[in-house]
Amino acid sequence: MNLVIxxxxxxxxxxxxxxxxxxxxxxxxxxxxxxNALPNYYGYxxxxxxxxxxxxxxxxxxxxxxxxxxxxxxxTLSQNELNVYTSDQINLIYQKIVSLYNGNFSGKxxxxxxxGAEDYKSFLSIAQSSxxxxxxxxxxxxxxxxxxxxxxxNKARHDVEKILTGLLxxxxxxxxxxxxxxxxxxxxxxxxxxxxxxxxxxxxxxSWSPQRAFVRDASAITAEEYADLKNAFGSVPLFxxxxxxxxxxxxxxxxxxxxxGIYMAEYASIKVRKFSKPIIEILAGIPxxxxxxxxxxxxxxxxxxxGEKLGLEVxxxxxxxxxxxxxxxxIPYVSSLSDxxxxxxxxxxxxxxxxxxxxxxxxxKRVVIPAALxxxxxxxxxxxxxxxxxxxxxxMAAGLAANLTINPLESTTTITTQIVMLLVGxxxxxxxxxxxxxALGLTLFFATLILNYIALxxxxxxxxxxx
Amino acid sequence: MTKEERIxxxxxxxxxFKLYGITSVVxxxxxxxxxxxxxxxxxxxxxxxxxxxxxxxxxxxxxxxxPNPSKDDLENVEYYDLAIESLLKVYQVNGLKEEKALINLFxxxxxxxxxxxxxxxxEFINKKxxxxxxxxxxxxQLHKGNYPRHLPEDRRRxxxxxxMMYDKLVEQNKIDKIFxxxxxxxxxxxxxxxxxxxxxxVGSFFTIIITLLLSFPIAxxxxxxxxxxxxxxxxxxxIEININNLAAVPSIVFGLLGLGILLGTFDLxxxxxxxxxxxxALMTLPRIIIPCRASLKAVPPSIREGALxxxxxxxxxxxHHVVPLAIPGTLSGTIIGLAQALGETAPLILxxxxxxxxxxxxxxxxxxxxxxVQVYLWSEQAERxxxxxxxxxxxxxxxxxxxxxxIAVYLRQKFERKW
Numbered sequence: 001m002n003l004v005i006x007x008x009x010x011x012x013x014x015x016x017x018x019x020x021x022x023x024x025x026x027x028x029x030x031x032x033x034x035x036n037a038l039p040n041y042y043g044y045x046x047x048x049x050x051x052x053x054x055x056x057x058x059x060x061x062x063x064x065x066x067x068x069x070x071x072x073x074x075x076t077l078s079q080n081e082l083n084v085y086t087s088d089q090i091n092l093i094y095q096k097i098v099s100l101y102n103g104n105f106s107g108k109x110x111x112x113x114x115x116g117a118e119d120y121k122s123f124l125s126i127a128q129s130s131x132x133x134x135x136x137x138x139x140x141x142x143x144x145x146x147x148x149x150x151x152x153x154n155k156a157r158h159d160v161e162k163i164l165t166g167l168l169x170x171x172x173x174x175x176x177x178x179x180x181x182x183x184x185x186x187x188x189x190x191x192x193x194x195x196x197x198x199x200x201x202x203x204x205x206x207s208w209s210p211q212r213a214f215v216r217d218a219s220a221i222t223a224e225e226y227a228d229l230k231n232a233f234g235s236v237p238l239f240x241x242x243x244x245x246x247x248x249x250x251x252x253x254x255x256x257x258x259x260x261g262i263y264m265a266e267y268a269s270i271k272v273r274k275f276s277k278p279i280i281e282i283l284a285g286i287p288x289x290x291x292x293x294x295x296x297x298x299x300x301x302x303x304x305x306x307g308e309k310l311g312l313e314v315x316x317x318x319x320x321x322x323x324x325x326x327x328x329x330x331i332p333y334v335s336s337l338s339d340x341x342x343x344x345x346x347x348x349x350x351x352x353x354x355x356x357x358x359x360x361x362x363x364x365k366r367v368v369i370p371a372a373l374x375x376x377x378x379x380x381x382x383x384x385x386x387x388x389x390x391x392x393x394x395x396m397a398a399g400l401a402a403n404l405t406i407n408p409l410e411s412t413t414t415i416t417t418q419i420v421m422l423l424v425g426x427x428x429x430x431x432x433x434x435x436x437x438x439a440l441g442l443t444l445f446f447a448t449l450i451l452n453y454i455a456l457x458x459x460x461x462x463x464x465x466x467x
Numbered sequence: 468m469t470k471e472e473r474i475x476x477x478x479x480x481x482x483x484f485k486l487y488g489i490t491s492v493v494x495x496x497x498x499x500x501x502x503x504x505x506x507x508x509x510x511x512x513x514x515x516x517x518x519x520x521x522x523x524x525x526x527x528x529x530x531x532x533x534p535n536p537s538k539d540d541l542e543n544v545e546y547y548d549l550a551i552e553s554l555l556k557v558y559q560v561n562g563l564k565e566e567k568a569l570i571n572l573f574x575x576x577x578x579x580x581x582x583x584x585x586x587x588x589x590e591f592i593n594k595k596x597x598x599x600x601x602x603x604x605x606x607x608q609l610h611k612g613n614y615p616r617h618l619p620e621d622r623r624r625x626x627x628x629x630x631m632m633y634d635k636l637v638e639q640n641k642i643d644k645i646f647x648x649x650x651x652x653x654x655x656x657x658x659x660x661x662x663x664x665x666x667x668x669v670g671s672f673f674t675i676i677i678t679l680l681l682s683f684p685i686a687x688x689x690x691x692x693x694x695x696x697x698x699x700x701x702x703x704x705x706i707e708i709n710i711n712n713l714a715a716v717p718s719i720v721f722g723l724l725g726l727g728i729l730l731g732t733f734d735l736x737x738x739x740x741x742x743x744x745x746x747x748a749l750m751t752l753p754r755i756i757i758p759c760r761a762s763l764k765a766v767p768p769s770i771r772e773g774a775l776x777x778x779x780x781x782x783x784x785x786x787h788h789v790v791p792l793a794i795p796g797t798l799s800g801t802i803i804g805l806a807q808a809l810g811e812t813a814p815l816i817l818x819x820x821x822x823x824x825x826x827x828x829x830x831x832x833x834x835x836x837x838x839x840v841q842v843y844l845w846s847e848q849a850e851r852x853x854x855x856x857x858x859x860x861x862x863x864x865x866x867x868x869x870x871x872x873x874i875a876v877y878l879r880q881k882f883e884r885k886w
Binding site for chain 2: 172173188255263266267276279285291292328335359360365386392395396416420438449452453456
């Protein structure tokens with residue numbers, strides 16, 4: 001339906017473009033006045049008048065249609081005098097109604113659901129027809145207004161350009177809207193979570209087991225229940241696990257990445273560079289789910305068998321396997337960033353060092369790296385932020401149980417793993433269990449934000465030094 | 468220490484340092500090679516499936532059909548008896564237990580395979596023919612040599628009798644491997660031999676199209692504004708900081724955004740390519756804007772000044788001259804951004820794309836899987852057959868990504884201009 005409307009709007013706009021153009025030509029020839037812009041601009045002007053308001057109305061309508069209909073139906077449901085429903089039950093009944101309407105409902109059809117489906121159908125058709133009427137009348141109104149404006153010989157080009165710049169500006173606002181969306185969606189649920197669980201218990205508690213967290217009524221938690229909850233939502237083991245796996249990853253990625261960056265920038269011939277740089281960058285292009293599969297199926301079992309031979313007990317979901325594979329994934333981020341940074345160290349510094357008789361490696365160690373250090377630190381920080389935000393490798397290869405351990409052969413869990421685990425499957429909304437995922441998300445968001453900010457500051461400072 | 472010794476030591480240090488560099492580069496390259504080798508060696512067998520040749524006699528009696536049946540008749544009759552009868556003729560068995568063992572050599576869909584064949588080739592009514600029926604997952608793995616047949620009987624799902632039947636059938640040339648058309652045609656299934664990535668392919672296609680349609684125009688418009696029209700003020704600074712930050716926000720946070728806003732507030736349908744596309748578009752947007760701005764910046768100011776000098780307005784100079792020159796550069800940035808979005812998994816899991824979907828979606832608001840999510844789902848399955856299926860899916864996903872990246876590199880090289 002929306003597609004048909006979109007096509008109609010397209011046809012309307014095109015016709016108004018043609019009409020506007022021919023109209024202004026007619027006016028100019030019949031009244032012999034000099035117009036202010038090319039005839040095409042009058043066409044654009046009319047087309048914009050036709051398309052823009054209708055498109056905006058259509059967009060707003062489509063965004064709110066579903067929730068308004070849901071609201072209407074929930075209202076009739078909640079006014080039912082026989083049964084008193086909680087909001088969860090109303091949601092469930094609403095889903096049943098929608099699936100009955102779509103014809104894929106299996107289960108007992110009660111009178112209420114049947115009635116609801118009929119209501120739903122009538123609401124949908126009312127919405128449909130009123131939408132069409134509204135859009136048509138808007139289009140007619142705006143086109144008439146546009147035509148009137150044209151005949152008065154306005155400055156069409158100026159107006160069209162103004163609207164266009166406005167549109168461009170609106171598009172760049174999407175970035176702000178996304179950030180706001182992230183912050184609101186995270187904050188909204190997190191605030192609910194922190195109203196149930198004390199934020200200090202969350203940040204400094206040392207026991208994490210949300211499966212145990214069961215509350216009858218989230219709005220009235222008894223002191224007894226809270227003592228349990230406190231032990232279910234202590235996120236220190238998650239922070240520790242995340243940091244630990246990231247540390248293992250960085251011990252793999254930093255030396256290999258840094259040394260290959262140095263080699264590429266200082267030693268490699270153009271031929272070697274042209275061949276090996278793209279290959280290493282393949283590592284950055286491989287989807288993380290592939291690394292996860294590799295870690296879970298090849299590296300994890302390999303370490304376990306290897307450990308068995310040495311008489312060690314190695315978990316098949318060891319932090320070592322996940323961290324190692326994550327390190328491999330991060331190598332190209334470290335290597336290409338440090339390659340860039342080293343490349344932009346001015347040649348004169350190197351020449352000065354060679355002139356006093358230093359070898360190449362001495363120059364690199366004593367002159368180039370100290371000069372490039374802020375940039376290198378920045379790139380490593382960016383890599384760390386990638387490591388703690390990385391999800392699929394740890395979901396597939398690291399464990400689920402929150403152990404507070406520093407033994408790399410045991411399994412640990414991370415923030416991202418827990419977010420996925422808490423939100424996959426049947427979710428009960430308004431339970432601290434689901435909300436805690438958003439609280440973890442918020443923590444993760446701020447942690448990466450701070451890391452990125454510091455890293456960018458480092459890089460920027462470095463650039464200013466030599467630019 | 469003499470002078471010579473000191474020099475020798477310094478030169479040795481030099482050599483060592485260079486060696487570290489070479490070792491790291493070689494290590495990194497070896498990782499790539501090893502990863503790809505593991506995936507390909509595990510996955511290539513999934514492109515073939517094991518079949519068992521079964522002779523089937525489509526008599527009207529066995530199908531309870533009237534003479535000259537219509538297509539509807541063919542679709543509605545029972546094929547179960549005919550299929551079972553024909554299966555049991557493959558090997559001489561006695562007793563219910565042995566019959567069951569024989570039937571278990573086949574994938575549970577034999578009935579529908581017989582039906583689909585007859586509907587497609589109705590001329591075989593009242594004729595005999597040999598059908599290639601799909602073998603069960605265990606048979607498939609056995610025939611491909613991945614099955615641990617040396618284990619004691621109580622530790623494997625194929626019993627000794629079935630193994631003996633298998634060996635005899637191989638001797639009689641009744642077992643064969645053919646191209647696995649199910650891999651591309653079918654949706655997900657609990658049986659590895661019947662599971663395919665048809666649904667995931669279509670789901671990924673819808674998702675990426677929606678991502679492209681949303682992110683490309685918005686990214687281009689935003690970068691044109693920021694690069695060409697934006698005044699220097701606080702709002703613009705704030706937008707730029709936002710874009711740089713969003714590019715580095717972990718993808719799972721965008722999944723939380725999709726879950727909280729798109730599913731929670733706007734009530735869009737769960738598990739659908741529509742929501743996945745919007746979520747990924749928001750994630751990809753900053754990653755496209757950055758290269759787009761770079762390619763707009765690369766257009767020299769003389770182009771703009773030339774246009775302005777002959778009387779073009781600011782908008783005309785940008786839209787008629789700068790943007791057409793910058794478009795090829797923006798294309799390669801967009802394609803690389805889309806390739807990243809195609810491989811993204813975590814946000815899709817959060818918006819519910821992990822649901823078990825058998826049907827292949829026909830519109831973007833149908834519940835669906837996508838390629839990376841399919842990899843995740845299958846990797847959690849215990850059956851051996853899913854390991855090769857997972858690796859094959861990865862191979863297909865990687866080949867898409869490589870193609871996209873090649874297109875991007877080609878576009879960049881073809882249209883790259885030095886001013």
